[in-house]
Amino acid sequence: MKKITQITGLLLLALFLPFANADEAAIRKAIEKTMPTAKIESIKPSEIQGLYEVILGSSIYYVSDDGKYLLQGRLVDVENRVDLTEQKLGATRKTALEKMGVDNMIVFKPKIGKYKVSIFTDIDCGYCRKLHSEIDQYLAEGITIQYLFFPRAGKGSDSYDKAVSVWCAKERNAALTAAKKDQKLEHKTCANPVDKHMQLATEFDVKGTPMIVTENGNILPGYLPAKQLLETLQGEQTAQ
Template structure:
Protein backbone atom coordinates (compact mmCIF):
# COMPACT_ATOMS: atom_id res chain seq x y z
CA UNK A 1 0.00 0.00 0.00
CA UNK A 2 2.80 2.42 0.93
CA UNK A 3 4.51 1.63 -2.37
CA UNK A 4 1.34 2.49 -4.30
CA UNK A 5 0.99 5.80 -2.42
CA UNK A 6 4.66 6.63 -3.08
CA UNK A 7 4.28 5.89 -6.80
CA UNK A 8 1.11 8.02 -6.96
CA UNK A 9 2.86 10.89 -5.17
CA UNK A 10 5.81 10.75 -7.54
CA UNK A 11 3.46 10.66 -10.53
CA UNK A 12 1.61 13.71 -9.22
CA UNK A 13 4.92 15.52 -8.65
CA UNK A 14 6.02 14.69 -12.18
CA UNK A 15 2.72 15.98 -13.56
CA UNK A 16 3.06 19.20 -11.55
CA UNK A 17 6.60 19.75 -12.80
CA UNK A 18 5.53 19.06 -16.37
CA UNK A 19 2.70 21.58 -16.11
CA UNK A 20 5.02 24.18 -14.57
CA UNK A 21 7.55 23.60 -17.35
CA UNK A 22 4.82 23.89 -19.97
CA UNK A 23 3.63 27.16 -18.41
CA UNK A 24 7.17 28.50 -18.38
CA UNK A 25 7.60 27.70 -22.07
CA UNK A 26 4.22 29.26 -22.88
CA UNK A 27 5.20 32.44 -21.06
CA UNK A 28 8.59 32.65 -22.78
CA UNK A 29 7.03 32.11 -26.21
CA UNK A 30 4.28 34.65 -25.57
CA UNK A 31 6.68 37.34 -24.33
CA UNK A 32 9.14 36.69 -27.16
CA UNK A 33 6.33 37.02 -29.69
CA UNK A 34 4.82 40.20 -28.23
CA UNK A 35 8.09 41.84 -27.11
CA UNK A 36 10.89 40.41 -29.27
CA UNK A 37 13.44 42.96 -28.02
CA UNK A 38 12.99 41.91 -24.39
CA UNK A 39 15.48 39.41 -23.01
CA UNK A 40 13.65 37.21 -20.53
CA UNK A 41 15.68 35.90 -17.61
CA UNK A 42 14.19 33.46 -15.13
CA UNK A 43 10.56 32.34 -15.17
CA UNK A 44 9.18 30.66 -12.06
CA UNK A 45 5.94 30.35 -10.09
CA UNK A 46 5.19 33.27 -7.78
CA UNK A 47 3.54 33.13 -4.39
CA UNK A 48 0.16 33.58 -6.13
CA UNK A 49 -1.27 30.54 -7.89
CA UNK A 50 -1.46 31.00 -11.66
CA UNK A 51 0.93 33.94 -11.65
CA UNK A 52 4.56 33.57 -12.67
CA UNK A 53 7.52 35.71 -11.64
CA UNK A 54 9.59 36.84 -14.62
CA UNK A 55 12.93 38.67 -14.44
CA UNK A 56 13.87 41.04 -17.24
CA UNK A 57 17.20 42.77 -16.70
CA UNK A 58 17.02 44.26 -13.21
CA UNK A 59 13.23 44.16 -13.08
CA UNK A 60 10.62 41.65 -11.96
CA UNK A 61 7.21 41.31 -13.59
CA UNK A 62 4.32 38.94 -13.01
CA UNK A 63 2.72 37.08 -15.91
CA UNK A 64 -0.33 34.82 -16.14
CA UNK A 65 0.39 31.15 -16.81
CA UNK A 66 -0.71 31.50 -20.46
CA UNK A 67 1.52 34.53 -21.00
CA UNK A 68 -1.48 36.67 -21.94
CA UNK A 69 -1.46 39.12 -19.04
CA UNK A 70 1.46 40.99 -17.50
CA UNK A 71 1.31 42.72 -14.13
CA UNK A 72 3.81 45.43 -13.21
CA UNK A 73 4.14 46.22 -9.52
CA UNK A 74 5.20 44.86 -6.15
CA UNK A 75 3.83 41.76 -4.50
CA UNK A 76 3.28 42.37 -0.78
CA UNK A 77 2.61 39.82 1.95
CA UNK A 78 -0.04 41.79 3.83
CA UNK A 79 -0.02 39.66 6.97
CA UNK A 80 3.76 39.67 7.30
CA UNK A 81 4.05 43.27 6.02
CA UNK A 82 6.85 42.22 3.70
CA UNK A 83 7.49 43.50 0.16
CA UNK A 84 8.28 40.17 -1.49
CA UNK A 85 9.18 41.77 -4.81
CA UNK A 86 11.70 44.17 -3.27
CA UNK A 87 13.37 41.30 -1.42
CA UNK A 88 13.87 39.47 -4.71
CA UNK A 89 14.84 42.61 -6.62
CA UNK A 90 17.75 43.12 -4.25
CA UNK A 91 19.09 39.71 -5.28
CA UNK A 92 18.60 40.55 -8.96
CA UNK A 93 20.53 43.82 -8.54
CA UNK A 94 23.33 42.08 -6.66
CA UNK A 95 23.76 39.50 -9.43
CA UNK A 96 23.61 42.14 -12.16
CA UNK A 97 26.38 44.21 -10.56
CA UNK A 98 28.53 41.12 -9.99
CA UNK A 99 28.01 40.12 -13.62
CA UNK A 100 29.12 43.57 -14.80
CA UNK A 101 32.44 43.08 -13.00
CA UNK A 102 34.95 45.31 -11.24
CA UNK A 103 36.92 45.85 -14.43
CA UNK A 104 34.00 47.96 -15.68
CA UNK A 105 33.84 50.24 -12.65
CA UNK A 106 36.03 52.95 -11.12
CA UNK A 107 36.82 51.76 -7.62
CA UNK A 108 37.95 53.76 -4.59
CA UNK A 109 39.02 51.34 -1.86
CA UNK A 110 40.25 52.05 1.69
CA UNK A 111 43.13 50.17 3.31
CA UNK A 112 40.65 48.26 5.46
CA UNK A 113 37.35 47.68 3.71
CA UNK A 114 34.31 46.87 5.85
CA UNK A 115 31.59 47.56 3.32
CA UNK A 116 31.16 47.90 -0.43
CA UNK A 117 28.64 50.01 -2.31
CA UNK A 118 28.08 50.61 -6.00
CA UNK A 119 27.09 54.18 -6.83
CA UNK A 120 25.45 55.43 -10.02
CA UNK A 121 26.91 58.88 -10.52
CA UNK A 122 26.63 61.83 -12.89
CA UNK A 123 29.73 64.02 -13.18
CA UNK A 124 27.60 67.19 -13.36
CA UNK A 125 25.24 66.26 -10.50
CA UNK A 126 25.62 68.57 -7.49
CA UNK A 127 25.06 65.95 -4.79
CA UNK A 128 27.31 63.50 -6.68
CA UNK A 129 30.06 66.10 -6.49
CA UNK A 130 29.38 66.67 -2.80
CA UNK A 131 29.62 62.93 -2.13
CA UNK A 132 32.90 62.61 -4.00
CA UNK A 133 34.36 65.69 -2.32
CA UNK A 134 34.00 63.70 0.92
CA UNK A 135 35.58 60.52 -0.49
CA UNK A 136 38.21 60.50 2.28
CA UNK A 137 35.43 60.36 4.87
CA UNK A 138 33.91 57.31 3.21
CA UNK A 139 37.35 55.69 3.07
CA UNK A 140 37.81 56.43 6.80
CA UNK A 141 34.55 54.56 7.49
CA UNK A 142 35.90 51.55 5.60
CA UNK A 143 33.50 51.95 2.66
CA UNK A 144 34.66 50.80 -0.77
CA UNK A 145 32.96 52.79 -3.53
CA UNK A 146 32.42 51.28 -6.97
CA UNK A 147 31.35 53.99 -9.41
CA UNK A 148 29.08 53.44 -12.39
CA UNK A 149 28.12 56.30 -14.71
CA UNK A 150 24.58 57.47 -15.25
CA UNK A 151 24.62 60.74 -17.24
CA UNK A 152 21.06 61.86 -16.64
CA UNK A 153 21.01 64.06 -19.76
CA UNK A 154 21.38 60.92 -21.85
CA UNK A 155 23.72 59.53 -24.45
CA UNK A 156 25.52 62.16 -26.48
CA UNK A 157 25.17 64.84 -23.78
CA UNK A 158 28.10 66.77 -22.30
CA UNK A 159 27.88 64.64 -19.17
CA UNK A 160 28.01 61.49 -21.29
CA UNK A 161 31.11 62.64 -23.16
CA UNK A 162 32.77 63.62 -19.87
CA UNK A 163 32.10 60.13 -18.53
CA UNK A 164 33.67 58.56 -21.62
CA UNK A 165 36.69 60.87 -21.40
CA UNK A 166 37.17 60.03 -17.71
CA UNK A 167 36.99 56.32 -18.44
CA UNK A 168 39.51 56.64 -21.27
CA UNK A 169 41.96 58.72 -19.20
CA UNK A 170 45.32 57.27 -18.21
CA UNK A 171 44.40 57.69 -14.54
CA UNK A 172 40.63 57.22 -14.24
CA UNK A 173 40.42 57.98 -10.52
CA UNK A 174 42.37 61.22 -10.85
CA UNK A 175 40.38 62.21 -13.94
CA UNK A 176 37.08 61.54 -12.14
CA UNK A 177 38.15 63.57 -9.10
CA UNK A 178 39.17 66.49 -11.32
CA UNK A 179 35.92 66.31 -13.28
CA UNK A 180 33.92 66.28 -10.04
CA UNK A 181 35.67 69.52 -9.08
CA UNK A 182 34.43 71.13 -12.29
CA UNK A 183 37.39 70.58 -14.61
CA UNK A 184 36.50 69.47 -18.12
CA UNK A 185 38.44 66.28 -18.86
CA UNK A 186 40.51 66.20 -22.07
CA UNK A 187 38.28 64.68 -24.76
CA UNK A 188 39.12 61.03 -25.33
CA UNK A 189 37.36 58.01 -26.75
CA UNK A 190 38.00 54.31 -26.31
CA UNK A 191 36.13 51.09 -25.72
CA UNK A 192 34.11 51.84 -22.59
CA UNK A 193 31.26 50.47 -20.43
CA UNK A 194 29.24 53.70 -20.14
CA UNK A 195 26.33 52.38 -22.21
CA UNK A 196 26.29 49.23 -20.06
CA UNK A 197 26.18 51.39 -16.95
CA UNK A 198 23.25 53.34 -18.38
CA UNK A 199 21.37 50.19 -19.34
CA UNK A 200 21.87 48.82 -15.84
CA UNK A 201 20.60 52.11 -14.41
CA UNK A 202 17.52 51.81 -16.61
CA UNK A 203 17.02 48.21 -15.48
CA UNK A 204 17.27 49.36 -11.86
CA UNK A 205 14.84 52.22 -12.59
CA UNK A 206 17.32 54.83 -11.40
CA UNK A 207 15.50 58.17 -11.22
CA UNK A 208 18.30 60.37 -9.92
CA UNK A 209 21.90 60.45 -8.80
CA UNK A 210 23.69 59.52 -6.72
CA UNK A 211 21.98 56.18 -6.24
CA UNK A 212 23.69 53.82 -3.82
CA UNK A 213 23.37 50.05 -4.16
CA UNK A 214 24.58 47.94 -1.24
CA UNK A 215 26.35 44.58 -1.31
CA UNK A 216 23.00 42.89 -0.74
CA UNK A 217 21.38 44.80 -3.59
CA UNK A 218 19.36 47.21 -1.44
CA UNK A 219 19.01 50.82 -2.53
CA UNK A 220 19.68 54.13 -0.81
CA UNK A 221 18.52 56.86 -3.19
CA UNK A 222 20.39 60.13 -2.97
CA UNK A 223 23.35 61.45 -0.99
CA UNK A 224 24.17 60.04 2.45
CA UNK A 225 27.02 61.38 4.63
CA UNK A 226 29.78 58.84 5.28
CA UNK A 227 28.91 58.19 8.92
CA UNK A 228 25.20 57.78 8.19
CA UNK A 229 25.92 55.43 5.30
CA UNK A 230 28.27 53.36 7.47
CA UNK A 231 25.56 53.05 10.13
CA UNK A 232 23.02 51.94 7.53
CA UNK A 233 25.44 49.37 6.11
CA UNK A 234 26.19 48.07 9.60
CA UNK A 235 22.45 47.67 10.18
CA UNK A 236 22.17 45.76 6.91
CA UNK A 237 24.86 43.37 8.02
CA UNK A 238 23.21 42.96 11.41
CA UNK A 239 26.18 44.41 13.24
CA UNK A 240 24.10 46.78 15.35
Protein backbone atom coordinates in the same frame (compact mmCIF):
# COMPACT_ATOMS: atom_id res chain seq x y z
CA MET B 1 13.16 55.23 -24.54
CA LYS B 2 14.22 51.58 -24.15
CA LYS B 3 12.25 51.44 -20.89
CA ILE B 4 9.14 52.77 -22.61
CA THR B 5 9.59 50.33 -25.47
CA GLN B 6 9.93 47.45 -23.04
CA ILE B 7 6.77 48.39 -21.15
CA THR B 8 4.88 48.82 -24.43
CA GLY B 9 6.07 45.41 -25.53
CA LEU B 10 4.91 43.89 -22.29
CA LEU B 11 1.47 45.43 -22.66
CA LEU B 12 1.27 43.90 -26.12
CA LEU B 13 2.38 40.65 -24.59
CA ALA B 14 -0.65 40.71 -22.31
CA LEU B 15 -2.85 40.86 -25.40
CA PHE B 16 -1.14 38.14 -27.39
CA LEU B 17 -0.39 35.50 -24.80
CA PRO B 18 -2.57 32.38 -25.21
CA PHE B 19 -5.86 32.84 -23.42
CA ALA B 20 -6.09 29.38 -21.87
CA ASN B 21 -3.78 27.31 -19.68
CA ALA B 22 -0.62 29.28 -20.41
CA ASP B 23 2.23 27.45 -18.65
CA GLU B 24 5.88 28.39 -18.26
CA ALA B 25 6.81 27.20 -21.75
CA ALA B 26 3.91 29.08 -23.33
CA ILE B 27 4.76 32.27 -21.48
CA ARG B 28 8.41 32.00 -22.52
CA LYS B 29 7.42 31.39 -26.14
CA ALA B 30 5.05 34.38 -26.14
CA ILE B 31 7.67 36.70 -24.61
CA GLU B 32 10.31 35.59 -27.09
CA LYS B 33 7.91 36.12 -29.97
CA THR B 34 6.66 39.52 -28.82
CA MET B 35 9.97 40.78 -27.41
CA PRO B 36 12.75 38.92 -29.22
CA THR B 37 15.49 41.08 -27.65
CA ALA B 38 14.22 40.66 -24.07
CA LYS B 39 16.57 38.71 -21.85
CA ILE B 40 14.53 36.21 -19.84
CA GLU B 41 16.32 35.30 -16.63
CA SER B 42 13.58 33.09 -15.22
CA ILE B 43 9.88 32.20 -15.31
CA LYS B 44 8.37 30.50 -12.29
CA PRO B 45 5.21 30.44 -10.18
CA SER B 46 4.97 33.36 -7.76
CA GLU B 47 3.78 33.24 -4.15
CA ILE B 48 0.24 33.87 -5.42
CA GLN B 49 -1.46 30.85 -6.93
CA GLY B 50 -2.16 31.33 -10.63
CA LEU B 51 0.45 34.07 -11.08
CA TYR B 52 3.86 33.60 -12.69
CA GLU B 53 6.93 35.64 -11.81
CA VAL B 54 8.89 36.68 -14.88
CA ILE B 55 12.36 38.22 -14.56
CA LEU B 56 13.48 40.21 -17.59
CA GLY B 57 17.00 41.54 -17.16
CA SER B 58 16.87 43.20 -13.75
CA SER B 59 13.09 43.76 -13.71
CA ILE B 60 10.27 41.61 -12.35
CA TYR B 61 6.81 41.23 -13.87
CA TYR B 62 3.87 38.98 -13.10
CA VAL B 63 1.76 37.09 -15.65
CA SER B 64 -1.48 35.23 -14.93
CA ASP B 65 -1.34 31.51 -15.62
CA ASP B 66 -4.07 31.83 -18.26
CA GLY B 67 -1.91 34.40 -20.03
CA LYS B 68 -4.58 37.09 -20.08
CA TYR B 69 -3.02 39.58 -17.70
CA LEU B 70 0.37 41.11 -16.95
CA LEU B 71 1.20 43.10 -13.83
CA GLN B 72 4.11 45.36 -13.00
CA GLY B 73 4.23 46.29 -9.35
CA ARG B 74 5.04 45.16 -5.83
CA LEU B 75 4.05 41.86 -4.28
CA VAL B 76 3.81 42.36 -0.51
CA ASP B 77 3.45 39.78 2.26
CA VAL B 78 0.96 41.76 4.35
CA GLU B 79 1.13 39.57 7.45
CA ASN B 80 4.92 39.73 7.70
CA ARG B 81 5.19 43.24 6.20
CA VAL B 82 7.74 42.11 3.64
CA ASP B 83 8.09 43.47 0.10
CA LEU B 84 8.71 40.18 -1.70
CA THR B 85 9.34 41.90 -5.02
CA GLU B 86 12.03 44.14 -3.55
CA GLN B 87 13.72 41.15 -1.94
CA LYS B 88 14.01 39.45 -5.31
CA LEU B 89 14.96 42.67 -7.10
CA GLY B 90 17.84 42.99 -4.65
CA ALA B 91 19.11 39.60 -5.77
CA THR B 92 18.75 40.47 -9.47
CA ARG B 93 20.59 43.78 -8.97
CA LYS B 94 23.39 42.02 -7.12
CA THR B 95 23.76 39.52 -9.95
CA ALA B 96 23.67 42.27 -12.58
CA LEU B 97 26.42 44.22 -10.83
CA GLU B 98 28.53 41.09 -10.53
CA LYS B 99 28.11 40.52 -14.26
CA MET B 100 29.13 44.11 -14.94
CA GLY B 101 32.30 43.47 -12.96
CA VAL B 102 34.62 45.84 -11.11
CA ASP B 103 36.84 46.06 -14.19
CA ASN B 104 34.02 48.10 -15.72
CA MET B 105 33.74 50.47 -12.76
CA ILE B 106 35.89 53.20 -11.23
CA VAL B 107 36.75 51.98 -7.75
CA PHE B 108 37.97 53.86 -4.69
CA LYS B 109 39.27 51.41 -2.08
CA PRO B 110 39.97 51.98 1.62
CA LYS B 111 43.04 50.51 3.32
CA ILE B 112 40.80 48.05 5.12
CA GLY B 113 37.54 47.30 3.32
CA LYS B 114 34.52 46.40 5.45
CA TYR B 115 31.63 47.32 3.17
CA LYS B 116 31.08 47.97 -0.50
CA VAL B 117 28.55 50.02 -2.46
CA SER B 118 28.01 50.71 -6.15
CA ILE B 119 26.99 54.27 -7.00
CA PHE B 120 25.40 55.55 -10.20
CA THR B 121 26.84 59.03 -10.63
CA ASP B 122 26.54 62.02 -12.93
CA ILE B 123 29.68 64.18 -13.08
CA ASP B 124 27.60 67.37 -13.23
CA CYS B 125 25.15 66.42 -10.46
CA GLY B 126 25.46 68.66 -7.39
CA TYR B 127 24.88 65.99 -4.77
CA CYS B 128 27.14 63.58 -6.68
CA ARG B 129 29.88 66.17 -6.37
CA LYS B 130 29.15 66.65 -2.68
CA LEU B 131 29.37 62.89 -2.08
CA HIS B 132 32.65 62.64 -3.95
CA SER B 133 34.11 65.64 -2.14
CA GLU B 134 33.74 63.52 1.02
CA ILE B 135 35.25 60.37 -0.53
CA ASP B 136 37.98 60.22 2.15
CA GLN B 137 35.29 60.04 4.84
CA TYR B 138 33.69 56.99 3.20
CA LEU B 139 37.07 55.32 2.80
CA ALA B 140 37.89 56.04 6.45
CA GLU B 141 34.78 54.08 7.42
CA GLY B 142 35.99 51.11 5.37
CA ILE B 143 33.46 51.63 2.57
CA THR B 144 34.60 50.77 -0.94
CA ILE B 145 32.99 53.02 -3.56
CA GLN B 146 32.37 51.53 -7.01
CA TYR B 147 31.25 54.15 -9.51
CA LEU B 148 29.09 53.63 -12.59
CA PHE B 149 28.14 56.50 -14.87
CA PHE B 150 24.60 57.72 -15.41
CA PRO B 151 24.77 61.06 -17.25
CA ARG B 152 21.15 62.12 -16.89
CA ALA B 153 21.28 64.41 -19.93
CA GLY B 154 21.74 61.33 -22.08
CA LYS B 155 24.14 60.05 -24.66
CA GLY B 156 25.99 62.74 -26.58
CA SER B 157 25.55 65.32 -23.82
CA ASP B 158 28.41 67.21 -22.21
CA SER B 159 28.05 65.04 -19.11
CA TYR B 160 28.24 61.91 -21.25
CA ASP B 161 31.39 63.15 -23.00
CA LYS B 162 32.97 63.92 -19.63
CA ALA B 163 32.22 60.39 -18.43
CA VAL B 164 33.89 58.91 -21.51
CA SER B 165 36.90 61.22 -21.12
CA VAL B 166 37.28 60.19 -17.47
CA TRP B 167 37.14 56.53 -18.38
CA CYS B 168 39.70 56.98 -21.13
CA ALA B 169 42.10 58.95 -18.93
CA LYS B 170 45.39 57.39 -17.90
CA GLU B 171 44.49 57.84 -14.21
CA ARG B 172 40.73 57.37 -14.01
CA ASN B 173 40.35 58.00 -10.30
CA ALA B 174 42.26 61.26 -10.49
CA ALA B 175 40.38 62.28 -13.64
CA LEU B 176 37.03 61.64 -11.96
CA THR B 177 38.02 63.71 -8.94
CA ALA B 178 39.13 66.54 -11.22
CA ALA B 179 35.90 66.37 -13.21
CA LYS B 180 33.84 66.49 -10.00
CA LYS B 181 35.69 69.70 -9.12
CA ASP B 182 34.70 71.09 -12.50
CA GLN B 183 38.28 71.15 -13.70
CA LYS B 184 38.85 71.02 -17.44
CA LEU B 185 39.37 67.53 -18.84
CA GLU B 186 41.33 66.49 -21.87
CA HIS B 187 38.75 65.21 -24.33
CA LYS B 188 39.37 61.54 -25.02
CA THR B 189 37.55 58.61 -26.55
CA CYS B 190 38.18 54.90 -26.31
CA ALA B 191 36.31 51.65 -25.76
CA ASN B 192 34.27 52.29 -22.61
CA PRO B 193 31.39 50.86 -20.53
CA VAL B 194 29.38 54.09 -20.19
CA ASP B 195 26.53 52.86 -22.41
CA LYS B 196 26.40 49.62 -20.41
CA HIS B 197 26.24 51.65 -17.21
CA MET B 198 23.34 53.66 -18.59
CA GLN B 199 21.48 50.54 -19.71
CA LEU B 200 21.90 49.01 -16.27
CA ALA B 201 20.66 52.23 -14.70
CA THR B 202 17.54 51.97 -16.86
CA GLU B 203 17.01 48.37 -15.73
CA PHE B 204 17.44 49.48 -12.12
CA ASP B 205 14.91 52.27 -12.75
CA VAL B 206 17.35 54.96 -11.62
CA LYS B 207 15.41 58.22 -11.26
CA GLY B 208 18.19 60.47 -10.05
CA THR B 209 21.78 60.58 -8.92
CA PRO B 210 23.58 59.67 -6.86
CA MET B 211 21.88 56.30 -6.44
CA ILE B 212 23.60 53.91 -4.06
CA VAL B 213 23.26 50.13 -4.39
CA THR B 214 24.39 48.01 -1.44
CA GLU B 215 26.11 44.64 -1.65
CA ASN B 216 22.72 43.00 -1.14
CA GLY B 217 21.27 44.92 -4.08
CA ASN B 218 19.21 47.28 -1.94
CA ILE B 219 18.63 50.82 -3.21
CA LEU B 220 19.53 53.95 -1.24
CA PRO B 221 18.40 56.89 -3.38
CA GLY B 222 20.25 60.14 -2.98
CA TYR B 223 23.23 61.41 -1.04
CA LEU B 224 24.04 59.94 2.38
CA PRO B 225 26.87 61.19 4.64
CA ALA B 226 29.53 58.61 5.43
CA LYS B 227 28.38 57.98 9.02
CA GLN B 228 24.76 57.52 7.98
CA LEU B 229 25.73 55.20 5.13
CA LEU B 230 27.88 53.19 7.52
CA GLU B 231 24.96 52.78 9.95
CA THR B 232 22.71 51.67 7.10
CA LEU B 233 25.23 49.10 5.89
CA GLN B 234 25.80 47.82 9.42
CA GLY B 235 22.05 47.42 9.87
CA GLU B 236 21.76 45.56 6.57
CA GLN B 237 24.54 43.19 7.58
CA THR B 238 22.96 42.57 11.00
CA ALA B 239 19.61 41.78 9.38
CA GLN B 240 21.08 38.98 7.27
